[in-house]
Each structure stands twice: as structure tokens, then as C-alpha cells.
Amino acid sequence: MSNVWKQAGVFLVLALLGCAPQKESTENKTSPSPQASVLASGENKPLPWKVPTEQPVGADAESVKRGESLISQTALYLGPDVADPAQRFSGSHLACKSCHLNAGKQANALGFVGITARYPRYRGRENREVGLAERVNGCFERSLNGKALPEKSQQMQDILAYMKWLSQDIPQGAKMQGQGLPNIDLLDRAADPNKGKTVYTAKCAVCHQPTGAGMLMDAKKPAMGYVYPALWGKDSYNTGAGMHRVITAAKYIKANMPFGSPNLSAEEAFDVAAYINSQTRPVKSHLEQDFPDRSKKPVDAAFPPWSDTFSAQQHKYGPFKVMLNGKEQGS
Numbered sequence: 001m002s003n004v005w006k007q008a009g010v011f012l013v014l015a016l017l018g019c020a021p022q023k024e025s026t027e028n029k030t031s032p033s034p035q036a037s038v039l040a041s042g043e044n045k046p047l048p049w050k051v052p053t054e055q056p057v058g059a060d061a062e063s064v065k066r067g068e069s070l071i072s073q074t075a076l077y078l079g080p081d082v083a084d085p086a087q088r089f090s091g092s093h094l095a096c097k098s099c100h101l102n103a104g105k106q107a108n109a110l111g112f113v114g115i116t117a118r119y120p121r122y123r124g125r126e127n128r129e130v131g132l133a134e135r136v137n138g139c140f141e142r143s144l145n146g147k148a149l150p151e152k153s154q155q156m157q158d159i160l161a162y163m164k165w166l167s168q169d170i171p172q173g174a175k176m177q178g179q180g181l182p183n184i185d186l187l188d189r190a191a192d193p194n195k196g197k198t199v200y201t202a203k204c205a206v207c208h209q210p211t212g213a214g215m216l217m218d219a220k221k222p223a224m225g226y227v228y229p230a231l232w233g234k235d236s237y238n239t240g241a242g243m244h245r246v247i248t249a250a251k252y253i254k255a256n257m258p259f260g261s262p263n264l265s266a267e268e269a270f271d272v273a274a275y276i277n278s279q280t281r282p283v284k285s286h287l288e289q290d291f292p293d294r295s296k297k298p299v300d301a302a303f304p305p306w307s308d309t310f311s312a313q314q315h316k317y318g319p320f321k322v323m324l325n326g327k328e329q330g331s
Contacts, residue, residue: 046179066162073095078090078155093216116167116170117174124291142240197275199268274316
């Protein structure tokens with residue numbers, strides 16, 4: 001999987017307002033942005049992915065910069081080796097940008113551009129509307145295998161300021177080209193961890209190591225984080241992370257691996273996702289409380305209870321296309 005993690009180091013995987021101007025003379029007036037024009041027309045087409053080119057300025061500039069540092073070097077500031085035990089919110093040496101590539105600036109890699117335009121929003125995991133801070137904490141508790149940051153803390157406010165800066169000029173409710181992860185063709189068969197091991201050995205192990213332990217920037221200073229992050233083991237994401245779902249992991253892998261020249265087929269992506277998620281990792285407690293409306297539970301959520309009769313093995317590896325067709329048909 002190469003340099004994807006070179007951006008720093010497997011979890012976690014998150015709302016601005018544009019109003020149409022009143023009809024008035026355009027003399028000496030600034031034209032509305034293309035983003036505002038799209039929403040004003042009622043089209044709500046996905047907007048181009050655009051990362052700010054200017055450095056942050058104004059009252060929040062320092063907060064934005066601190067937020068980017070927290071995203072990029074999470075373990076250094078909030079990890080298990082921080083001197084002050086009260087600041088140890090991440091349970092691993094991963095960084096937020098281990099999954100959110102280029103500190104959330106990269107399209108099709110769980111990026112943050114436009115994320116403040118999408119929150120608060122309903123989420124099936126909680127079966128209610130959640131705010132962006134709560135969503136961030138979901139990553140801390142699952143992808144980073146840690147605990148929630150206080151929402152009023154300076155660190156959380158810095159992270160949110162950075163996300164807001166990346167989302168500047170994007171109206172509330174807007175969708176972005178490249179947000180989240182691209183769709184992937186589901187397989188008619190179950191994902192195969194044994195086939196995935198072959199793919200992993202050929203295309204992933206050189207960076208993430210045969211053991212899946214990744215490669216630290218400095219083995220003597222793990223707080224510096226990873227060049228290539230751990231994909232399983234005690235320093236990886238836990239079983240409650242979105243990346244522990246095989247469809248989600250396969251989407252991410254297909255879109256981004258090997259980094260710089262992603263070239264895996266859908267079958268290879270599914271199989272290597274199955275192999276990675278067949279390995280041992282920290283266990284998230286109380287997963288039975290996720291998706292209280294079981295009908296909203298994703299088919300690849302590999303923990304009970306479920307609203308269907310598919311087995312735990314099927315929920316973990318598939319065949320997801322067949323399973324979803326069965327649900328659609330009411331079987």
C-alpha cells in the first residue's frame with residue numbers, strides 16, 4: 001500500500017452557510033461565488049474540490065495552524081507517550097492523517113474540504129443528529145483507539161478551526177467532488193483473506209511490513225508517529241473503526257493504494273481488506289449499542305446484533321452484493 005501512509009503514518013471514518021443575495025443592482029457589488037450560485041439555483045451539484053492556497057490569517061490563524069499540527073502529528077501532542085497523562089487522548093501512535101491523507105486535503109481519501117457544510121447531520125451509528133465535534137471524537141475513540149476530547153477543549157476547537165478553514169466559502173449542505181470515498185463494485189463472492197494475503201505480500205508488505213506493524217519514523221521515539229502506519233496489532237485501529245468494515249476498507253484501498261498510482265482491482269481491494277481485517281487488533285467494547293435502529297446497520301458491520309439472518313462470517317466478508325440484493329428483495 002505504499003506511500004498512502006507516508007503522509008504521516010488506519011482510523012477514524014465527518015456544515016458553512018450560503019444565502020442567495022436579494023435582488024438588487026449589481027453596480028459595485030461582488031458577484032456571488034460559483035458555490036453560492038449553485039445552491040441558489042437549487043441544483044446542489046457537487047462542487048469542485050478546492051484546497052485554500054493562502055495561509056490562514058485573522059483571529060483564528062494560530063488555531064488553524066495548531067489544528068493542522070494536531071491532525072498531522074496526533075501522537076506527539078495527544079498520544080500515549082505525552083508527558084501529561086491528562087492529555088493522552090489517542091491510544092495509539094497513529095495520526096488523524098493516517099487515514100485522512102495530506103491532513104484532510106486530499107480528495108477521495110476521507111478529506112475535510114467541505115466537511116463543516118455537512119454537519120450537524122444524522123448518523124445511523126447513533127440514530128440521531130450529531131455535530132462535527134462528536135464525529136471527530138468517534139475517530140479518537142475508534143480509529144485512534146483512545147478516548148473523547150472534551151468538546152470545549154482548546155485541542156478540539158483547533159481541530160474544528162482547521163476543518164472550517166479548509167471548508168471556507170462552501171455553503172451549508174453543499175456536496176463536494178471527491179468527498180468521502182468513491183464507490184466500488186461489490187463482489188458476487190465473499191472477500192477472501194487468503195487471496196488478500198497474496199496481494200498484501202506483493203503490494204503492501206514492503207511499506208507496512210509483513211507483520212502489519214508499519215514503520216515508525218523513529219523506533220526510539222514512537223511519539224513521532226509513522227511513515228507507514230500499523231494496519232493491525234495493538235497500535236492500530238480498533239474493531240469499532242469504520243476501517244474495520246470490509247466495504248469501507250476496500251473503497252479506501254481501491255482509491256488510494258498503492259499511493260501515487262493506485263492500481264488494485266476491486267477484487268484485490270476486497271481481498272486485501274479482508275486479510276487486514278482478519279488480523280488481531282484492539283477490541284472496542286459495547287459495539288452492540290451501535291446502530292440502535294438495526295435496519296440502518298451497514299451490511300459489513302461485523303458485530304451483532306443484526307436485523308437479518310446472515311451469519312457473522314457473511315457480515316464480515318460477504319458476499320455483499322448478494323446480501324444487499326437479498327435485503328432489497330425483502331428476503
